[in-house]
Each structure stands twice: as C-alpha cells, then as structure tokens.
Amino acid sequence: MWLENRVRVVNWKNEPAIQFTFVDITARKEAEEALRQREADYRLLVDNQTDLVVKVDLEGRFLFVSxxxxxMFGKTEDELLGNAFMPLVHEDDREATAEAMKELFAPPHTAYIEQRAQTKDGWRWLAWLDTAxxxxxxxxxxxIGLGRDITEKRNS
Incomplete structure (x- = not known):
C-alpha cells in the first residue's frame, strides 16, 4: 500500500496543533507503473524496428523519428525534429508526395506513396504507408508514417 502524508499546523481549541492526513495513493502508483511499463515496451518496439517510423505535424515537420x-538518413533525432521532411524527398517526387498527403484528410485517412529520398547512402526508393x-x-x-526501403525491388 502506498500512502501520501500531509502535515500542517492547525488551530485546535485556540492552540496550535499538528494535523496529519494520510491518503491511499496505491491506485495512482499502480497506474503510473503500468504507464511506465507500456512506455518501456513501446520504446523497445520502436527502437528495434527496422522499418522507418515518423510522426509529422500538418506542415510536414518531424515530431518523432525512429x-x-x-x-538511414545519417542524422540525429535533434537534427531532424522540427524540420520538414519534404526537402529530403527527390524533387521529381515532391508533387506526387504532396498529392498523396491530401488523401489523409478524407476517410479512410490513409495514403500510400513510393518516393525517392536523399539518405546517407544516396537516393533510395522508400514506400510509405501514412495514417492520419x-x-x-x-x-x-x-x-504517422511507416516506411520501408524498396530500392532493390524497384531496381529489379
């Protein structure tokens, strides 16, 4: 059992007295631990994922990068967060990418796009399944975007 205690000085019969209050916070502590465990499980999954995972805002700026x-891009999280993804997309694929992104604003709020992107190893073909x-x-x-390198498939 987890208890939180609070101590304060109060006036009791015109004399100062110390009041102790104990509150059972077991449920809150158990919920916090369950949340910590879920976050650890999620982090383990994302950190060991070979597919690419990103979250972007409505302006296309990175909020999360796996x-x-x-x-793949040879950049740190700090170098990417807050920056737009579109400059990494091949110039010839930007219009199609922007059109695919528009599909996210109508049901079923998903889009699929294949595009070239400038990675640390040069231009690579990436397939993205995006969900709003x-x-x-x-x-x-x-x-949320889930991506996979399909360069070998595209070149065969």
Missing part, C-alpha cells in the same frame, strides 16, 4: 530513420491521427472532432492533427 532510430532506424535516423540511421484524428482528434475527438475527426480533424487531422498529425500524421
């Missing part, structure tokens, strides 16, 4: 994404994150009003608030 370690696999950082490795919706708020309680059904408005798109961000986009």
């Amino acid at each position: 370690p696999s994404y950082c490795r 994150i919706l708020d309680e009003h059904g408005e798109v608030t961000a986009i």
Whole structure:
C-alpha cells in the first residue's frame, strides 16, 4: 500500500496543533507503473524496428523519428525534429508526395506513396504507408508514417 502524508499546523481549541492526513495513493502508483511499463515496451518496439517510423505535424515537420530513420538518413533525432521532411524527398517526387498527403484528410485517412529520398547512402526508393491521427472532432492533427526501403525491388 502506498500512502501520501500531509502535515500542517492547525488551530485546535485556540492552540496550535499538528494535523496529519494520510491518503491511499496505491491506485495512482499502480497506474503510473503500468504507464511506465507500456512506455518501456513501446520504446523497445520502436527502437528495434527496422522499418522507418515518423510522426509529422500538418506542415510536414518531424515530431518523432525512429532510430532506424535516423540511421538511414545519417542524422540525429535533434537534427531532424522540427524540420520538414519534404526537402529530403527527390524533387521529381515532391508533387506526387504532396498529392498523396491530401488523401489523409478524407476517410479512410490513409495514403500510400513510393518516393525517392536523399539518405546517407544516396537516393533510395522508400514506400510509405501514412495514417492520419484524428482528434475527438475527426480533424487531422498529425500524421504517422511507416516506411520501408524498396530500392532493390524497384531496381529489379
């Protein structure tokens, strides 16, 4: 059992007295531990994922990049977060990418795109399956992208 205690000086019968209050916070502590465990499980999954995982805002700026994404592009998380993804996309593929992104704003709020991107190893073909994150009003608030290098497939 987890208890939180609070101590304060109060006036009791015109004399100062110390009041102790104990509150059972076991449920809160158990919920916090469960959340920590879920976050650790999620982090383990994402950190060991070979596919690329990104989250971008509505302007296409990175909110999250997986370690696999950082490795492929030869950049740190700090170098990517807050920056737009579009400059990494091949100039000839930017219009098609922008058109595919528009699909995210209508049901089923998903889009598939194959595009070339400038990685640390040069231009690579990447296939992306993007899904919109919706708020309680059904408005798109961000986009999750799952990507995979398909260069060998495209070149065969």
